[in-house]
Amino acid sequence: MISFDNFTAVDGSPVYMQIIMHIKRGVAAGIVQNEDELPSRRVLSSLLGVNPNTVQKAYRLLEEEGLISSHSGAKSFMQLDEDKTNSIKASLLENDIRGMIRSMQQMDISKKEALEFIDLYWR
Amino acid sequence: MISFDNFTAVDGSPVYMQIIMHIKRGVAAGIVQNEDELPSRRVLSSLLGVNPNTVQKAYRLLEEEGLISSHSGAKSFMQLDEDKTNSIKASLLENDIRGMIRSMQQMDISKKEALEFIDLYWR
DNA sequence: TTAACTGTATTATATTCATAGTACGGTTGC
DNA sequence: GCAACCGTACTATGAATATAATACAGTTAA
Numbered sequence: 001m002i003s004f005d006n007f008t009a010v011d012g013s014p015v016y017m018q019i020i021m022h023i024k025r026g027v028a029a030g031i032v033q034n035e036d037e038l039p040s041r042r043v044l045s046s047l048l049g050v051n052p053n054t055v056q057k058a059y060r061l062l063e064e065e066g067l068i069s070s071h072s073g074a075k076s077f078m079q080l081d082e083d084k085t086n087s088i089k090a091s092l093l094e095n096d097i098r099g100m101i102r103s104m105q106q107m108d109i110s111k112k113e114a115l116e117f118i119d120l121y122w123r
Numbered sequence: 124m125i126s127f128d129n130f131t132a133v134d135g136s137p138v139y140m141q142i143i144m145h146i147k148r149g150v151a152a153g154i155v156q157n158e159d160e161l162p163s164r165r166v167l168s169s170l171l172g173v174n175p176n177t178v179q180k181a182y183r184l185l186e187e188e189g190l191i192s193s194h195s196g197a198k199s200f201m202q203l204d205e206d207k208t209n210s211i212k213a214s215l216l217e218n219d220i221r222g223m224i225r226s227m228q229q230m231d232i233s234k235k236e237a238l239e240f241i242d243l244y245w246r
Numbered sequence: 247t248t249a250a251c252t253g254t255a256t257t258a259t260a261t262t263c264a265t266a267g268t269a270c271g272g273t274t275g276c
Numbered sequence: 277g278c279a280a281c282c283g284t285a286c287t288a289t290g291a292a293t294a295t296a297a298t299a300c301a302g303t304t305a306a
Binding site: 011012013022025026028029030031089092093094096097098099100101103104106107108109111114115117118119121122 | 134135136145148149151152153154212215216217219220221222223224226227229230231232234237238240241242244245
């Protein structure tokens, strides 16, 4: 069962998008694997304190991406292969890193300083 | 006059927030300084291709933060001192770095790998 | 079999973000 | 003085996000 233990829905972006990202980061980390069972819409919404429709939207979009298989009445499962997993990992990584680098460069921070900051804040 | 040359309004977050961040990053970089003149609401909205109300919202929030002084009929100017500038820089830096580190840790990336990625993507 | 759970769908409401259009009075340079 | 700006304010509209309350049919385990 995919875990949402360390999920915190408070970063400004839509909750349904945060749910999607939580799952994709799990996939990128190898924590979420093919055929893993997803919490039901009702269970997850109650766990996160959000509306079932919000979870349904996240799951629907993931299904449209081909990462989840859902069938009426049955539980939902991850539908992954090596290609999908690799492509998710690569895209998330590049996105996050490029975003942070753009920010730091706009703040006129040097690469050396950036590396030092990361070293400092990493725990 | 504060420049919006390299501004691109397409990162998912609200445009008014992107305007605020653009200015704050300029402050953090030392490019935007005390008493610098801001483009008028109408001029900037037309430059960015957004509604004047969107720019007004960004400016209003910056004024409420004490970073801008506006008076009806007159142009708007930055209102900065060393304390404000330092606090903006520190807060932006910490935010960006912590966000990126959280992402990379969720993806199970090691600190060593993280530093290598930054080194690779920095240009 | 049947009760409990599942996915799915619908309607209604509220808030935020952004747009469009208009208006009013203050400031500034010619 | 006056035209051309400026900040500020308001109403109306629409899309996106999220909530609430139902409803219905498929699946599954006791």
